[in-house]
Each structure stands twice: as structure tokens, then as C-alpha cells.
Amino acid sequence: MAPHRKNRTGRRSPVVSAMLLLVGLLATGGSYALFTASASAETTAHVDNLIDEGQKLFQANCASCHGLAAQGTDAGPNLHGVGAAAVDFQVATGRMPMAASGPQAEEKPPQFTEEQVAALAAYVASLAPGPGIPDESLLTGNGDVTNGAELFRINCAMCHNVAGAGGALTEGKFAPDLKGVEPAHIYEAMVTGPQNMPVFNDLNLTPEDKADIISYLMFIDDKSNSPGIIDLGGLGPVSEGLFVWIFALGSIVGITVWLTAKSN
Amino acid sequence: MTVEATRTAADRDARITTEDEQAVPPGRGMRFTNWAANYVDERTSMSGFVREFGRKIFPNHWSFMLGEVALYSFIVILLSGTFLTFFFQASMTEVTYEGSYAPLKGLDMSAAYASTLDISFDIRGGLLMRQIHHWAALLFVASIGLHMLRVFFTGAFRKPREINWLIGFVLFVLAMGEGFTGYSLPDDLLSGNGLRIIDGMVKGFPIVGTWMSNLLFGGEFPGTSVVGMFYSLHILLLPAVLVAALGIHLVLMVVNKHTQFAGPGRTNDNVVGVPILPVFAAKAGGFFFIIFGVLALIAATVTINPIWAYGPYDPSPVSAGTQPDWYIGFADGALRLVPPGWEFELFGFTLSLNILAPVLVIVVFLVLVAFYPFIEGWITGDQREHHMAQRPRNAPRRTAIGAAGVTFYAVMWAAASSDLIATHFKLAIEGVTHAIQLLLILGPIIAFVLAHRICIGLQKKDREIVLHGYESARIVRLPGGEYIEVHEPLSEYERWKLIDFDDYQPLMLRPNDRGRIPVMQRVRAGLSRWFFEDRISPVTNTELEAAKHGGHH
Numbered sequence: 048m049a050p051h052r053k054n055r056t057g058r059r060s061p062v063v064s065a066m067l068l069l070v071g072l073l074a075t076g077g078s079y080a081l082f083t084a085s086a087s088a089e090t091t092a093h094v095d096n097l098i099d100e101g102q103k104l105f106q107a108n109c110a111s112c113h114g115l116a117a118q119g120t121d122a123g124p125n126l127h128g129v130g131a132a133a134v135d136f137q138v139a140t141g142r143m144p145m146a147a148s149g150p151q152a153e154e155k156p157p158q159f160t161e162e163q164v165a166a167l168a169a170y171v172a173s174l175a176p177g178p179g180i181p182d183e184s185l186l187t188g189n190g191d192v193t194n195g196a197e198l199f200r201i202n203c204a205m206c207h208n209v210a211g212a213g214g215a216l217t218e219g220k221f222a223p224d225l226k227g228v229e230p231a232h233i234y235e236a237m238v239t240g241p242q243n244m245p246v247f248n249d250l251n252l253t254p255e256d257k258a259d260i261i262s263y264l265m266f267i268d269d270k271s272n273s274p275g276i277i278d279l280g281g282l283g284p285v286s287e288g289l290f291v292w293i294f295a296l297g298s299i300v301g302i303t304v305w306l307t308a309k310s311n
Numbered sequence: 312m313t314v315e316a317t318r319t320a321a322d323r324d325a326r327i328t329t330e331d332e333q334a335v336p337p338g339r340g341m342r343f344t345n346w347a348a349n350y351v352d353e354r355t356s357m358s359g360f361v362r363e364f365g366r367k368i369f370p371n372h373w374s375f376m377l378g379e380v381a382l383y384s385f386i387v388i389l390l391s392g393t394f395l396t397f398f399f400q401a402s403m404t405e406v407t408y409e410g411s412y413a414p415l416k417g418l419d420m421s422a423a424y425a426s427t428l429d430i431s432f433d434i435r436g437g438l439l440m441r442q443i444h445h446w447a448a449l450l451f452v453a454s455i456g457l458h459m460l461r462v463f464f465t466g467a468f469r470k471p472r473e474i475n476w477l478i479g480f481v482l483f484v485l486a487m488g489e490g491f492t493g494y495s496l497p498d499d500l501l502s503g504n505g506l507r508i509i510d511g512m513v514k515g516f517p518i519v520g521t522w523m524s525n526l527l528f529g530g531e532f533p534g535t536s537v538v539g540m541f542y543s544l545h546i547l548l549l550p551a552v553l554v555a556a557l558g559i560h561l562v563l564m565v566v567n568k569h570t571q572f573a574g575p576g577r578t579n580d581n582v583v584g585v586p587i588l589p590v591f592a593a594k595a596g597g598f599f600f601i602i603f604g605v606l607a608l609i610a611a612t613v614t615i616n617p618i619w620a621y622g623p624y625d626p627s628p629v630s631a632g633t634q635p636d637w638y639i640g641f642a643d644g645a646l647r648l649v650p651p652g653w654e655f656e657l658f659g660f661t662l663s664l665n666i667l668a669p670v671l672v673i674v675v676f677l678v679l680v681a682f683y684p685f686i687e688g689w690i691t692g693d694q695r696e697h698h699m700a701q702r703p704r705n706a707p708r709r710t711a712i713g714a715a716g717v718t719f720y721a722v723m724w725a726a727a728s729s730d731l732i733a734t735h736f737k738l739a740i741e742g743v744t745h746a747i748q749l750l751l752i753l754g755p756i757i758a759f760v761l762a763h764r765i766c767i768g769l770q771k772k773d774r775e776i777v778l779h780g781y782e783s784a785r786i787v788r789l790p791g792g793e794y795i796e797v798h799e800p801l802s803e804y805e806r807w808k809l810i811d812f813d814d815y816q817p818l819m820l821r822p823n824d825r826g827r828i829p830v831m832q833r834v835r836a837g838l839s840r841w842f843f844e845d846r847i848s849p850v851t852n853t854e855l856e857a858a859k860h861g862g863h864h
Binding site: 219 | 371372373374376377380413414415416417418431432438442446449450453454457500501594598601602605606609611612613614615616617620621622625627628629630631632633634635636637638640727728729730731733734737738739740741742
């Protein structure tokens with residue numbers, strides 16, 4: 048069994064990976080019931096251990112805001128039914144545990160190891176069914192980039208900008224730049240709709256559509272696919288305008304000063 | 312080699328004294344040249360023109376080269392644009408993209424967008440040419456802007472050059488028009504969003520708005536005709552008008568001759584510098600290639616307008632962070648700064664003040680810029696011809712007005728990137744917008760006061776230096792125990808630069824032939840007094856003599 052995030056390897060034992068996947072499958076419920084039923088009693092025990100560990104971690108780190116049983120408090124929402132996907136997204140991108148109260152929980156270096164994230168996810172997923180960790184096959188980047196690009200323009204560009212450079216929302220909130228986001232987190236963001244982002248469920252965008260969007264984002268992330276050397280941050284005409292005034296006109300004015308100084 | 316052309320009121324022909332006029336017996340090549348020149352002249356009488364034009368004198372100051380930068384970037388635009396017309400298809404017919412950019416393959420799009428993609432990915436040198444064209448366009452408008460600022464702040468628009476200022480302004484507007492139509496041609500999502508804004512603005516006009524929009528887009532937005540129409544404007548009509556206006560601009564520049572900064576040997580009746588032929592022409596040719604080179608270097612390394620990342624235009628998706636090219640930014644910013652709710656219902660019609668107000672502000676601003684020379688001329692009542700460029704400090708009120716205008720423009724411009732300011736400095740967009748709204752009103756006032764103060768301060772300093780010399784930072788103790796700082800006197804050369812400037816008097820109120828003072832005259836005199844109050848007059852000779860003999864302290 049492969050770990051669910053292909054570009055971080057070597058730190059997790061195959062057993063844990065297997066369990067992680069199981070947890071995800073458990074959480075998505077329904078269609079995966081067949082698999083979970085055939086799982087051996089031994090792994091179930093491991094899952095229980097994982098959930099226990101997750102519960103401990105949760106009570107130590109998250110309960111102050113989300114309540115001891117994740118039922119929610121004034122400082123944080125109820126987490127019943129948000130699923131393993133929400134926890135993996137929020138904790139593995141460092142958004143949770145939330146630091147200072149700001150307009151929006153911001154990304155920061157993650158505070159937990161992957162095992163701990165898996166445990167937290169398992170715990171929250173065990174409370175109520177919710178979206179699970181996406182299947183590896185959806186994160187390969189081999190989808191249909193044309194379809195992905197089209198879907199991205201229609202569904203995401205109004206907040207994240209067509210080139211994925213990010214954009215401002217109201218009251219200091221913002222849709223982040225999508226460069227370098229892990230495929231799994233892109234998927235999870237779509238299914239859980241963190242904060243001001245809408246949820247894109249499987250009726251809105253099928254898992255294949257999501258895989259296509261991920262493929263497109265991976266395509267534009269790869270610098271070798273974009274012609275040109277310097278792209279000015281993909282910010283469009285504003286950075287181009289600043290560039291022309293500061294560097295182009297600046298250097299030319301420098302040249303004129305030099306030319307007229309020489310001839311005297 | 313520096314040459315001086317004299318201008319006298321009676322005979323404005325350039326009289327030139329070159330240092331290296333020698334008599335050399337003509338060689339073989341020379342004889343042919345002479346024959347050819349003669350041949351052409353006998354048939355065209357060009358020699359008169361060449362004499363007049365070729366002996367035009369260019370003063371040597373860096374700020375006088377900004378107009379040239381604009382001219383050369385325009386030539387680069389013409390050359391690269393010609394290349395682009397070979398491959399661009401100005402049509403909104405649907406085609407299926409089969410080119411080499413993967414994320415768009417198999418997608419239906421307009422022929423315009425598909426051909427722009429082909430230029431970018433599948434035509435040799437196409438992307439470079441596209442980027443040269445676009446960068447040159449940005450540089451073109453930017454250098455026009457800087458050139459206008461130079462002319463404004465040195466008072467080079469004063470009589471007899473008011474009309475040429477106006478023509479220059481027309482060139483500026485045409486350049487913006489060229490830029491905007493060009494920006495819309497690729498029919499990508501970004502430019503389509505821009506057109507959508509224009510559509511909204513047009514529709515905001517009472518009564519005629521909807522009809523005008525229908526006319527522009529050939530029916531309901533986006534229609535299928537706008538790219539073709541903009542293309543005709545972009546490559547035919549606007550460039551033709553632009554070249555014509557440019558021609559007049561340059562001819563008037565020759566007729567009026569250049570201004571120059573004060574200096575020894577420079578007067579209001581001459582121009583000191585190099586003549587077009589041969590020195591300036593050679594330098595200019597070299598300078599053209601420098602500009603071309605800088606543009607090519609930038610275009611080869613820095614991506615501009617990556618339309619492939621934006622996708623084909625489709626009215627449903629709207630992207631965050633949609634901005635126009637920089638020179639349209641001020642208009643976009645003005646729209647963004649309108650407070651919410653400026654839309655009223657009047658007798659069943661919607662009055663869109665949220666569009667009309669910013670449009671009005673922009674139009675008034677542009678009209679003031681266009682007619683500033685006439686306005687200032689009226690206020691000062693100055694009928695003299697001016698051929699000396701002023702130092703900005705010597706016209707404090709104008710400099711202050713200019714600073715206020717620049718600030719006003721810059722604030723609107725910044726407003727166009729309010730969302731990027733918000734995300735990049737981690738601010739709330741509402742806060743940014745409110746701050747910019749405030750700045751739009753306070754900024755120009757602050758700039759005005761500050762610039763005026765600074766000018767007066769600098770003028771006072773100049774006066775001090777002329778009268779008492781530089782402070783040499785050498786402290787000397789006199790036998791009596793007193794300490795003094797030694798002042799270094801100025802050289803004649805330096806002094807000339809500081810004292811040679813025009814002095815103005817406010818207009819006097821005089822009753823007209825019916826013995827009355829009309830209201831308009833009062834307003835004018837009031838404005839004139841305001842314009843010239845706090846004047847620092849140039850140092851006079853008597854003052855200078857007095858300072859010389861008055862001992863050194």
C-alpha cells in the first residue's frame with residue numbers, strides 16, 4: 048500500500064499506511080462498506096488504537112476551541128461529520144491548531160507528524176461519517192488538463208484568480224495562491240470547503256473532475272510548461288506595469304543620463 | 312561640437328556656426344554624392360527643407376530624450392506589430408484548438424484567441440515578437456507620460472508651444488486607445504473581463520447607453536464583432552491618426568525650436584546644442600537601437616500577458632485580480648473607489664452615478680491636463696514668448712499643481728490594484744479601499760502644500776548661494792576670537808544657472824473702457840495673485856554687487 052501523499056515517503060510504516068487508508072474508507076462510509084467488512088480483526092484493533100491516540104491528541108490540542116468531544120464551543124465549530132479530509136487538510140497545512148485570531152486561519156508549518164495527523168483524522172472521522180482522505184489514484188496528475196483548466200476557470204478563478212495566483216475576499220480574508228499545494232490538500236479543500244471556500248461535493252464536481260483540476264494545477268506548477276524565464280509572480284498587468292516603470296523606463300532614463308553626461 | 316542657433320524675432324532661420332567647416336577638394340565618392348544630391352534637389356527642392364530641418368538644434372540634457380524614447384518605442388511597436396498581423400486572425404468564429412499548449416487542446420475558442428496561441432507557441436519567434444510588441448506598448452505610454460511631466464514641470468508648454476502640448480496630449484490619448492484596443496484583441500479571459508467593464512460603463516450612460524453597447528458589440532455582449540472592429544481601429548485608423556499627429560508634433564517642434572535650461576551663453580533668443588545633421592542623427596540612430604535592445608532583452612526574459620494561462624473568453628467565469636494594462640489603471644481605480652450605493656432610481660430609470668461620477672472625474676481631469684497651458688496663460692496674462700526651460704522650483708505654484716495632479720493620478724492608479732495591495736500586505740480590502748478614498752482627496756492637497764514649500768525653500772537656498780556662496784564647512788577663528796564659516800563664492804558659470812529665470816508679476820486689475828472691472832477680471836486677478844504670491848525674485852545685479860562689496864560673513 049502506498050502512502051496517501053506520494054511525495055512524502057519513508058516516514059510511515061506500511062501498516063500505518065494501510066490503516067490510514069482504512070480510516071479514510073471507513074469515513075466515506077457507504078460504498079466502501081464492502082472493504083471494511085473484509086478487514087481483519089487485527090487491523091481493526093490498530094484502528095481503535097489510532098482513534099484512541101487521536102482522541103488524546105485532540106483533547107490536548109484542540110479541545111480548548113472545539114470542545115472535549117469535538118462538539119464545538121464559542122471558539123471553534125463542531126467537528127462532527129467534517130471527516131478525515133477536513134482534519135488532514137487543516138492540520139497538515141498548519142492551519143490548525145489555529146494560532147492568533149485573525150480574519151482567517153492561516154497556513155503555517157504543521158505542528159504534528161504525519162502519524163499524529165492520521166490519528167487526529169481517525170478520531171474525528173470516528174465521531175460521524177464525513178469525507179475521507181482521497182484515493183491515491185485521483186492524485187496522479189494524469190487527468191485531462193483541458194477539462195481541469197476549464198473547470199478551474201468556471202469554479203475557482205473568481206476567488207483564486209485564473210492563474211491560481213490568489214485573490215482578496217472581504218474583510219481581510221483571501222483565497223490563497225495555489226502554487227505548490229499538495230494534490231491531496233487540493234482534493235480535500237474541494238470536498239471540505241475550508242472557511243470561506245464553498246464545498247464542491249461529488250455532484251458538483253465528480254471525483255474525476257477533481258482529479259482533472261488537480262492535474263491542471265500540477266501542470267501549471269511545473270515551470271517547464273510555461274514559456275519564458277521570469278513570470279513576475281503571475282500577477283498580471285499590475286506587476287507588468289510596475290516592471291515597465293521601474294526597470295524598463297528606469298534603465299532607459301539611466302542610459303539617457305549617461306549618454307548626455309558623456310558628450311560634455 | 313556644440314552649435315548655437317540664433318532665433319530673432321524677425322528672422323527665425325537657424326544661423327549656425329560650426330567649428331569644422333573646411334574646404335576639401337571633392338573625391339570620387341564625394342562627386343557622386345554631390346551629383347545625386349543635386350539630382351534630387353532639382354526635382355524636389357528639398358534642400359531648403361533639409362537646411363531647415365537638418366540644422367535643428369538639440370540641447371543636450373537627458374530629460375530632452377524622453378520624447379525620443381516614446382518615438383523609438385513607437386517604431387518598435389510598428390515593426391513588431393507588422394509581424395503579428397501576418398499571423399493574427401481578427402475573427403470571433405469558433406474553432407477547435409489543436410496547437411501545442413496542452414491545457415487548451417480540443418477546446419472551442421475564437422479564431423482570434425487560437426491564432427494568438429499559435430503565435431505564442433507554434434510560430435517561430437512569435438512569442439518574442441508578441442512580448443516585444445506588448446512591452447514596447449507599455450514603454451511607449453510610460454515614456455509619453457514622463458515626457459509630458461518633463462514638459463509640464465519645466466514650463467516648456469508656454470507660449471509659443473501651447474498647441475504642441477495639446478497635440479502631445481492627443482498623442483497620449485491615442486496611445487491609450489491603441490493600447491486598450493490591442494489588449495482586447497487576443498480575446499482571452501482577462502481582456503474579455505476588461506471589455507465587460509467597458510460594456511458596463513457604456514451601459515451606465517442614461518438613455519443611450521444600451522444602444523451604444525449594442526452598437527459596439529453588434530448586439531448583446533460579447534457578440535461576435537468586437538474583435539474585428541477593434542482590429543480595424545488598432546491597425547488602421549488609430550495608427551493613421553497617431554502618425555499624422557506625431558508628424559505635426561515633430562514639425563511644430565522644429566518650427567518652435569527646443570527650449571533649453573539656463574546657462575552661460577544661453578538666452579531666450581538662441582538654442583545651444585548639436586544640429587540634427589550629422590551629429591544628432593547619428594546619436595539618435597544609436598539610441599534607437601539601444602531602446603530596441605532593451606526591449607528585446609526584456610521581452611526575451613520576462614513574460615508579459617500570458618494569455619495561455621487565462622483561457623479563452625467566456626462571459627461566465629470572472630477572475631479575481633482582473634486588471635487592465637497600467638495606463639488604463641487609473642480609470643479602473645476610479646471605478647473601484649466609488650462608495651457603494653451610488654445608484655438611484657429616477658422615474659423608472661436607473662441613474663448609475665457609480666459609473667457616471669468616476670467618468671466625469673476622469674474627463675474633467677483629462678480636460679484640465681489638455682488645456683493647462685491655456686489656463687495658466689490666462690491666469691498669468693503672459694504674452695511673452697518663452698524659450699528657456701524653467702527649473703520647477705522657479706514656478707512654485709505650477710510645480711505644486713503638477714504634484715497634486717500626479718498624486719491624484721497615482722492614487723487612482725493604486726486603487727486599481729487595491730486587491731493586490733490587500734493580499735500582499737495582509738490587509739482587509741475594505742480598509743485599503745477606504746484609505747485610498749481618503750488619500751484621493753487628502754493626497755493632492757498634501758502634495759500641493761509640500762511641493763510649494765519645497766520649491767520656495769529651494770529658491771531661498773539658491774538665493775543664499777548666489778549672494779553669499781557655498782558653505783565650505785571650513786570654520787575659521789578670527790583674531791578677535793569670533794568663529795566664522797568660510798563661504799566659497801560661486802563661479803560665474805554656476806551663478807548664471809541660478810539667477811537666469813523669468814520674473815513674473817501678478818496681473819493688475821484695470822478698469823475696462825467703461826470704467827468697470829468685470830467679475831471675470833476679478834477672478835482672473837485673484838487667481839493670478841494666488842499663483843504668484845510668495846514669489847522669490849531672481850537676484851538682481853545690484854543685489855549681487857551689494858553682496859560682493861558688503862563683505863564676507
